[in-house]
Amino acid sequence: MSPKVSKEHLKQRRAKILEAARAVFIEHGYERATMKHVMDAAGVSRGGLYQYFSNKEELYEAILEERLSSEYANIQNVLNMSEGSYWKLLLKSIFGDDMEPNDEMDEMAPSNLEFFITGRLDERRRKYGQERYQLGIKVYQDVIRAGQESGEFSSKYSSDILARSIVAFIDGLALEYAILPNEDVKLKEQSNMFIEYLRMALGVEG
Amino acid sequence: MSPKVSKEHLKQRRAKILEAARAVFIEHGYERATMKHVMDAAGVSRGGLYQYFSNKEELYEAILEERLSSEYANIQNVLNMSEGSYWKLLLKSIFGDDMEPNDEMDEMAPSNLEFFITGRLDERRRKYGQERYQLGIKVYQDVIRAGQESGEFSSKYSSDILARSIVAFIDGLALEYAILPNEDVKLKEQSNMFIEYLRMALGVEG
DNA sequence: TTGAAAAACGACACTAGTGTCGTTATAATG
DNA sequence: CATTATAACGACACTAGTGTCGTTTTTCAA
Known part of the structure; x- marks a missing residue:
């Protein structure tokens, strides 16, 4: 009845995968990129990767969401500090x-x-x-x-x-x-x- | 030492495949379309299809070329009958x-x-x-x-x-x-x- | 009508990639 | 230090699709 690894660790590992995946998608494009590419780039096993993302689609959308939220924060910022x-x-x-x-x-x-x-x-x-x-x-x-x-x-x-x-x-x-x-x-x-x-x-x- | 089918027949068959392929690509898109789709749509066997196009790329480019030439003819037309x-x-x-x-x-x-x-x-x-x-x-x-x-x-x-x-x-x-x-x-x-x-x-x- | 060239066929072997699952390693907790 | 939940692993079974190749069928010319 206790978490076996810290939330922090999970977060970091996830982030590491996402970063590696990003590089993979830039290099190979979406269709040609494979989960294997991502595993290798992230230094993670097959099972390890699938623990976090259960397919390529999900992985890609996670990358998109990340960008989206940071972009949105940015736009919001801009909208607020309106210069008239x-x-x-x-x-x-x-x-x-x-x-x-x-x-x-x-x-x-x-x-x-x-x-x-x-x-x-x-x-x-x-x-x-x-x-x-x-x-x-x-x-x-x-x-x-x-x-x-x-x-x-x-x-x-x-x-x-x-x-x-x-x-x-x-x-x-x-x-x-x-x-x-x-x-x-x-x-x-x-x-x-x-x-x-x-x-x-x-x-x-x- | 004689061709076993007329040029005309070959041309027609090829055209038939291209037409079917076009429909398939419109329905499934390029990546998801398979040679099997095309075979079925054209009513042609695997071997028959591969006789004309040795892969999907070639098939798609053939469709593009067809359009290209007809479009070009059209533009040439337009260019010539210039209205000033x-x-x-x-x-x-x-x-x-x-x-x-x-x-x-x-x-x-x-x-x-x-x-x-x-x-x-x-x-x-x-x-x-x-x-x-x-x-x-x-x-x-x-x-x-x-x-x-x-x-x-x-x-x-x-x-x-x-x-x-x-x-x-x-x-x-x-x-x-x-x-x-x-x-x-x-x-x-x-x-x-x-x-x-x-x-x-x-x-x-x- | 017959023979041969090649067009058409479809079973097959092969590949690249996926997602699963039983096993092993690890880290927090009592 | 022992326990135990679970993160991480990697072998495996499975699938969808490809291109080939030996066989059958067709078509034309002699």
């Missing part, structure tokens, strides 16, 4: 704190695309993907709507369609990043152009 | 002959995304994907560059970046189409907004 400018807020929510596009891309982005696309025909996973996608839209939509209500943004276009365009743009970039050799990808330039587009659509001064 | 307006030409090359966005999407689009993304880590397939992607960019780039040189389009943005944006936009839509339930997808509205964006970027009058 929704435009700045929007840029932050798209490009992060620097508010500037750079030439880096989340290394997991290609695997994420892979995960969601290959999962589209499985009922449970499709549902999960839809929720995440809608959530992604919602983040931007909330900022845009607030900006429109405050009068800072033009209401010419619906916040929904605008938010979708942002998501589509980001996904399109991720795809390009996944397929083209790195030196051929021009994230920064494309992002800058997209910003001008948003400026136009939202009626924000240059 | 590069803007119209651009719209045609994006949305097809109607020049109008509609709510339909190529049913193969999700599988195509899947094929290219999951193939990104295999050397041969990555190369293939890159070529196709670059080709996709080139189509739009050619029209834009021509329009810019003729003075019809503004040269504010490089034709390369603009063309990439178009591809990214289309891919983003395809992804949305793949993931969201159909009734939630708003292809038309998003496309219309995108057109306005292009108008701005190219300096084309409404």
Whole structure:
């Protein structure tokens, strides 16, 4: 009637697995990665791994959830310390704190695309993907709507369609990043152009 | 020393397999589809199928090539019977002959995304994907560059970046189409907004 | 009509990966 | 230090799918 190892230990081991899994998914992508890869990378036995995650799907979603919560905390932060400018807020929510596009891309982005696309025909996973996608839209939509209500943004276009365009743009970039050799990808330039587009659509001064 | 079946027969059989395979890929996606699915759908035995395509990759690429050539013929057509307006030409090359966005999407689009993304880590397939992607960019780039040189389009943005944006936009839509339930997808509205964006970027009058 | 080339067939052997389960090692507790 | 719950292990059985290959069938030409 007593736990045989500390909660702390369990947590650490889990974290170790997740970290190793992340590296594996970056290297092999979602579909090609195997539980064996993860075992080896984490230095854990088959049985040991399955104690924590009972299949690859679960493992991947655990990684996604981790990111999600930290990202969310970040966005919440941004939303709260509002600087009074929704435009700045929007840029932050798209490009992060620097508010500037750079030439880096989340290394997991290609695997994420892979995960969601290959999962589209499985009922449970499709549902999960839809929720995440809608959530992604919602983040931007909330900022845009607030900006429109405050009068800072033009209401010419619906916040929904605008938010979708942002998501589509980001996904399109991720795809390009996944397929083209790195030196051929021009994230920064494309992002800058997209910003001008948003400026136009939202009626924000240059 | 004589062929035992007519060329015509071989062609038809091949076509039959391709057609069945197309349906299979639409239903199951690329990764989950199996050669068995195709055999059943085409009413052909295992050995029979492998006589024509020695693996799934080859089969899928054959489908892609077919489309590619017919699409290319179409674009060539459009390019030749030039109506003097590069803007119209651009719209045609994006949305097809109607020049109008509609709510339909190529049913193969999700599988195509899947094929290219999951193939990104295999050397041969990555190369293939890159070529196709670059080709996709080139189509739009050619029209834009021509329009810019003729003075019809503004040269504010490089034709390369603009063309990439178009591809990214289309891919983003395809992804949305793949993931969201159909009734939630708003292809038309998003496309219309995108057109306005292009108008701005190219300096084309409404 | 017959013979031969090859198209079509389907059983088979093989592989890569999964998840389970009985066993062993370990760490907290009394 | 002994006890014991359970974390960790790794061999194993199982599965889904692939590509091959010897056999059968078909088609065309002589």
